[in-house]
Amino acid sequence: MxxxxxxxxxxxxxxxxxxxxxxxxxxxxxxxxxxxxxxxxxxxxxxxxxxxxxxxxxxxxxxxxxxxxxxxxxxxxxxxxxxxxxxxxxxxxxxxxxxxxxxxxxxxxxxxxxxxxxxxxxERPTWTFFALTEPGGGSDAGAMRTTAAQDGDALVLNGVKRYIGNAARADIGVVFARTRPGPLGVTAVLAETSDPGFTAEPLETLGLRGLRICAVSLDGVRVPADRVLGRHLRPTQRGMWAAVQGLNRLRPGVAAFGLGIARAAHEYVRTERAALRPSERARLEDLGHRIECARQLIWRAALAVDAGDPAAGALASAAKARASRLAEDATREALAFFGPGARLEHPLLDKLARDARGVEFMEGTGNIQKLNLFTGLAQRKPADA
Ligand SMILES: Cc1cc2nc3c(=O)[nH]c(=O)nc-3n(C[C@H](O)[C@H](O)[C@H](O)COP(=O)(O)OP(=O)(O)OC[C@H]3O[C@@H](n4cnc5c(N)ncnc54)[C@H](O)[C@@H]3O)c2cc1C
Structure with a gap:
């Protein structure tokens, strides 16, 4: 423990x-x-x-x-x-x-x-964005089509990004784009949303609506050379490699969102359904136990990330897959405690269930996390997994 x-x-x-x-x-x-x-x-x-x-x-x-x-x-x-x-x-x-x-x-x-x-x-409250995903498929970041073409001492961005959180309210952020084919051809740049050619349109969504995910269009956006991230690093430490490292560091946090949503649903049932039958009490206790176990896995992944442990990426994927599944199970289970009209009569629970779906997609779906975990295990990274 x-x-x-x-x-x-x-x-x-x-x-x-x-x-x-x-x-x-x-x-x-x-x-x-x-x-x-x-x-x-x-x-x-x-x-x-x-x-x-x-x-x-x-x-x-x-x-x-x-x-x-x-x-x-x-x-x-x-x-x-x-x-x-x-x-x-x-x-x-x-x-x-x-x-x-x-x-x-x-x-x-x-x-x-x-x-x-x-x-x-x-300086002041400033929103930022992180533009990696494209309409063709977020999981396959290697297939990125947005280009960054050299023009004098600037890079010119052209392409479209999809599901980019807070982009329409942001001032600055990071855009991933391709300077040439192959994994080493991906670069990350700091961009300003006020730059000519940058537009962000909010998308209608069901879950995590506060995040206001957007479709972003990059139409000849000029980025000065000094805004290219990782210029002082080796080519292998820029672009895709950096994105993967960054996502590994963030993933336990996304897992924690899922855990918090699961806990909110669990607590909702405990407060709103005072009288429980023994079978219902057992279901609720089981859910509570799953929440405790997922928390330990997330903390373990977080400690591995902080320690720079090579197993961190695989552990973070395991934690994210477990927690997003738990969030969906917990919210569905909680709704079941209130009968067929639950989504209408308990809007907060309905919202939690929609938010849980959003967590499944953020930072990679359950399938992709399982692939990461499998790769980590195959490379024998989590020594005691
Ligand atoms: C709330 C929210 C916030 C987000 N914020 C951002 C953000 O700020 N910036 C950003 O860049 N992106 C963001 N995203 C996008 C998110 O990262 C992508 O949705 C995610 O990577 C999945 O990509 P996709 O939706 O294109 O699905 P796809 O990659 O098209 O996948 C569709 C389905 O196919 C499955 N699949 C795909 N490949 C495989 C495979 N090899 N094996 C097995 N199954 C596979 C997936 O599991 C999924 O079920 C956000 C998404 C959401 C929902």
Whole structure:
């Protein structure tokens, strides 16, 4: 059993308090994703605007019970994300902040790029985006068609991206594009949404609606050469490799969203269905046990990521596959406690079930996670798996 240290336990307690503020806002944001603009002063939202920003760029970290938090550790992020997702995963994803782009900039940015990026983040609440997926199939990132053609000392982006979170409200973000064929031909650049040729149109979605996923069009967007991430790194450490490393670091966090949604559904039944038959009590206890087990797997994956363990990618995939499945099972099971009219009579549960579906697709579907896990096992990465 993994136990939390005093520092991580402190952020967990604070996140639990913040999550209580979110419950009453969850359905409002689900109906109207733009409601986020009315809630920028909610405790959790103002915390997320600055997380993660590494200590060297963040003179004003969040201090909880005497501990300083920069949001850079994977374990603290998953513990935090689970608690907030119990309140509302939609709000967690809708908030401004560096999020996925921040992880890439941290891993691949040079000194000047980091100063520029984090400077923009700390100036005012700033949304960011991370544009990898394309309409032809998100799982097959190697088939990417968006191009980045050299023109003088700039790269010119052309192509379309799909399902890009927060793109229509973002100022800056990371775009993946191809300079030439093959896996080493993929590059990641920092782009500004105000650049001519950049457009983002929100897509209608059923789950995690606060995130406002978008279709992005890149029509001759010029990116100066100094915005190409990883210029100072070896070609093998840029582009696709960096995307995979970044996603490995983020995946335990997505697993934690799933866990939080499962817990919210479980807690909903416990509060709203006071009298339970013995068989129902057993079903609920079983669900509670699955939640505990998934949490341990997620924490284990997060610790592996923080330790730079070679098994981290496979463990993170196992955690994500387990947690997104659990979120779907838990929300469906919770609905079953309230009979055939449950989706209409319990809108919060209905929303949780729709959000669980969204988690399945974020950062790769269950099938793709199982493929990652299988590859990791075949390469004997998780030594004791
Ligand atoms: C809420 C949400 C937020 C998102 N945010 C972002 C974002 O900010 N940025 C971004 O770039 N993308 C984002 N995405 C996109 C997400 O990463 C993709 O949806 C995901 O990678 C799957 O891609 P796809 O939808 O194109 O499905 P596809 O890749 O077309 O897959 C369709 C189905 O085929 C299966 N499949 C595909 N290949 C295989 C295979 N080799 N073996 C077995 N089965 C296979 C998949 O499991 C799936 O069931 C987001 C998606 C959602 C739902």
């Amino acid at each position: 993994i136990e939390l240290d005093a520092r991580t336990a402190a952020i967990r307690r604070r996140a639990r308090e913040w999550a209580r503020e979110l419950k009453p806002l969850a359905l409002e944001l689900d109906r109207d994703p733009d409601a986020i603009h009315r809630h920028l002063d909610v405790g959790i939202v103002s915390y997320l605007t600055r997380m993660p920003v590494p200590p060297e760029y963040n003179p004003h970290p969040v201090i909880v019970e005497g501990h300083r938090f920069y949001g850079t550790g994977t374990l603290e992020r998953v513990v935090f994300a689970e608690e907030i997702a119990v309140g509302d995963a939609g709000m967690l994803l809708a908030a401004p902040g560096p999020v996925m782009s921040g992880v890439l900039v941290d891993a691949m940015g040079d000194e000047r790029q980091k100063e520029w990026f984090y400077g923009r983040i700390l």
